[in-house]
Amino acid sequence: MLGTLEVVTTVAVGLMVGVEFSVAFVMNPIFNALPEDSHQLARSHGGRMLGTVMPFWYIGSLVLVGIWAVAGWRHHGTGLVVTAAALLIASVIMSILLLVPINNRGKTWTPENRPADWKQQMKRWDRFHYVRVAVIIAAFALLVAALT
Numbered sequence: 001m002l003g004t005l006e007v008v009t010t011v012a013v014g015l016m017v018g019v020e021f022s023v024a025f026v027m028n029p030i031f032n033a034l035p036e037d038s039h040q041l042a043r044s045h046g047g048r049m050l051g052t053v054m055p056f057w058y059i060g061s062l063v064l065v066g067i068w069a070v071a072g073w074r075h076h077g078t079g080l081v082v083t084a085a086a087l088l089i090a091s092v093i094m095s096i097l098l099l100v101p102i103n104n105r106g107k108t109w110t111p112e113n114r115p116a117d118w119k120q121q122m123k124r125w126d127r128f129h130y131v132r133v134a135v136i137i138a139a140f141a142l143l144v145a146a147l148t
Contacts, residue, residue: 009064010143016057017140024133037111047107062088077146087139091132098128
């Protein structure tokens with residue numbers, strides 16, 4: 001049973017890392033290369049779409065890691081799992097305090113109502129997102145290491 005939990009948790013976190021990595025290093029660079037209105041519309045749509053799904057994915061991943069830490073408390077690698085959980089908690093806090101406020105504004109923008117500094121706000125979101133991606137990659141790596 002613990003083995004199944006470990007695999008399901010690692011896959012869930014790994015997929016989340018893949019999506020967030022793709023946003024940072026594939027999708028946003030593509031969006032940034034689009035003409036201004038298309039760029040902004042793509043970012044707004046992405047913010048709405050992923051802003052709906054990702055909270056559940058982050059919290060669900062954290063819950064799975066927490067269950068793994070409790071269920072495997074006396075097993076090899078528990079310290080790595082607990083550290084991964086701490087990193088995922090940091091990523092959730094970072095998301096709530098830094099990224100979500102920008103995303104909540106950006107997902108409502110259109111070419112007609114966007115603020116003059118919308119590109120600067122998106123660059124700020126990107127910088128925070130790069131840090132978040134590094135944090136969740138570290139958490140994922142710890143979970144993989146805990147499996148070995």
